[in-house]
Amino acid sequence: MNDMSPIASEIMTSVNGKPFKLSRRGFLGASLGALVLGVTLPAARARAQAGAATIAPGSRVAAFLEIRPDSTVLFRSAFIEGGQGIFTAMAQIVGEELDVNPANFVVEGAPPGPDYLLTGGGRFTGGSMSVRMSYDAMRKLGASARHMLLQAAAARLSVPVAELSTEPGRVLHSASGRAIPYGEIADAAAELPLPTDVVLRDRADFRWIGKPVARLDVRDKSTGKAQYTIDLKVDGMLHAAVQHSPRLGGEPDVLQNEADVRGMPGVHSIHRLPGAVAAVANSWWRARMAVEALQVTWTEAAGTAHAMPADFSTEAHRAKLKATTGDGVAFEAEGDAQSALASAARVVEATYDAPYLAHGQLEPPSALARWNDDGSLELWIPNQAPEMFQAEAAKLAGIAPEKVLIHSPMLGGFFGRHFLYQTANPFPQAIHLAKAVNRPVKLIWSREEEFLRDTLRPMAAVRFRAGLDASGMPVALSAVAVGEGPTGRWFGRQPDKVDGSAVEGIAGKVYAIPNRRVGQVHVDDPAIIGFWRSVGHSMNDFFYETFFDEMADAGRQDPYELRHRLLADSPRHRTLLEAVAKLSGGWQRGPFTAEDGTRRARGVAMASPFGSEVATVAEVSLQQGEIIVHDVWVAIDPGSIVNPAIIDAQVNSAVALGLSSALLEEVVYVDGMPQARNYDGYPILAPDRMPRVHVRIVESGAPMGGIGEPGVPGVPPAIANAVSVLVGKRLRSLPLSKFDLRGVDG
């Protein structure tokens, strides 16, 4: 099928910095022909048009697959690779049905187009959705391609299809002992219509799905060959650096030393941008030196959405959230929490809070923009949603969406960083600069600019009240979440409705507490908030699962046993809880003395994020007041799986991030300015604090859940619960490093 979609492969070729085979004009014209429809329509219109042209996303083999003469497969993934292993998972799923070893796949991020709208009619890489949303479609796609190859082989050999079979990479005719490599019949197969009905492989016969298949990108990533946006280069390219207004909403006024800066080595030009100044030079370091030398007077621009107030402080905002009153808008209610609380034998109350967090992905954001002679705009940008970026870029550039070509290179980590976030994306600046200098421009944000403009996990507080009966069993739970969720911020909030991203992890818990109410009090967040790996769950499960231990303690119950009892009617969760206990050698809360003489304790937590179920146990000790996490055990039930090795790696990664957030991370603002502008002021988990991680995968057969995020939410509460046992008091705010725990060492 080499010639089924040569154009998109040309698009991808350019990502690797190789020369185009076609002229840019031919390239664009041809790509419009090949991709046919609405390359960049907003999701709703694209859906409508795809429907009208009967393009069912994920069905057209040509849009995804190219079998090359050597029988290797070029696959265009609807989802972007950023470390979560999605390219390998796609190769496993498609390869299984196509009958090609995943190792013979080359996978690239697909350009925008209706074929790739596999995430609920739209397209993004996030919400731990990639595999579960596309699994069936991708299997069918692989099977369809195999079917076409079989038909082409039948024609070539003049035998009925029924006499043919496949083995990895070739079609066999066993009666005559003949074999044809896929690469030899790919062209002929590409001419055939898509089959309407294909039979999928039986699960029992899977060779690659469900197996720890090696990742496709590991060697390139171990030898420096993997290329990220920040590494790309095109002919004639200039480099750019920016200095942003210290507070969002400022505009550059006077540039006192502009003439001097213009004369600095390598400087091409100086520019004013919305909310920033930029220097363009012949290397990034020179651009950075120039832009940072600029002495800028900033004035306030009226009407900037979410302008940062000059007096904003995170401490004051936290106090404001905690001081709210009222039960807010109900999100989840069962029974009658209010009366049950009123008649409870004992009521437990506590207020929790969690700080803003930065993404801290190791690759600083960048964007490479090139205006082509035919008026089209080409962008190489880190992104989790190509069509959305394309639509926005078109609007900014004042051209039709199909005139914007989006390349989506490998991401140097994302964790929610690379959605469309307006002021947090560098590409609008790159578009502007490339136009202004009439040359391609690669803009990189320094780490300091990234800390200034990253979107943050919102700050939140939760007020809990629990009612216990005389035997210490919880009979009522009321939780009021206070703050703002990122989904409402970016996709529209209805004032009378609760944004699920603000309460997930407090709502949707699995314990059988008969009277429950989860409400939300919305408070506008002055910061630019965004999605952070596991979103609301990243803090809400901390709030809930630590408060759970408070309830257990108040009722004189062991927190593991109480969870176990409250899961009596929920076999899936009970099994998982038992699995993590077993994995950790049997539940023991402590404090106990470990072999090395340290005094240790364990905490347990459960979470139900992104369609998967997770149970986590952590073992901690204290040394000179510093929390040491020795081991984390995670039992995860994603229903069914594609690659256990990738799940293990993702859980390790999630434990690291969850631990980092529990112990260390906090974005602090004073007078509207972030106090940390690099990792020195915003420490992230270093290797010496990494615990051993033990993973147990449970396949319950429930509908497939996510993998990338679910490991995170259980980690902070498991750790905080363990620490509370050692220190004898509850720690109700993160990060735990802010508590002075000296004097309680074991």
Next chain:
Amino acid sequence: MELTINGTKHEVDIEPDTPLLWVLRDELGMTGTKYGCGLAQCGACTVLVDGQATRSCVTSVESVARSEIMTIEAITEDTVGQKLVEAWVSNQVPQCGYCQSGQVMAATALLKQSPQPTDEDIAAAMVNLCRCGTYNAIAAAVRQAAEA
């Protein structure tokens, strides 16, 4: 100014206080060495200077003009480096991969100096940050390469 990188001499015309990192990346097109923080915090920019793991983002190019510089681009031409790459692959270390050039270079410096490192040696030498949390896999890969 003349630089010796991976055994090859390169002539560069640049301000002498420019960080080595940006000479490698922008002047010489060697983008395997990464920019993460520019402040000696993360180690994504680690290269070897006369065999020592060095953070190239805070190393002026003039200070290494008379040194042997080794970058990730030459990793498989180096016996120790090659062994480490194989261990990295067999332990499936990288996730996003962005920190991994620096991690492999730090490990190369370690094994060149201590071919049989203790766990403490590994902990002391492998201090680069990884936001994806590949730390356990990194330590396992270093141990495996040392035993190979």
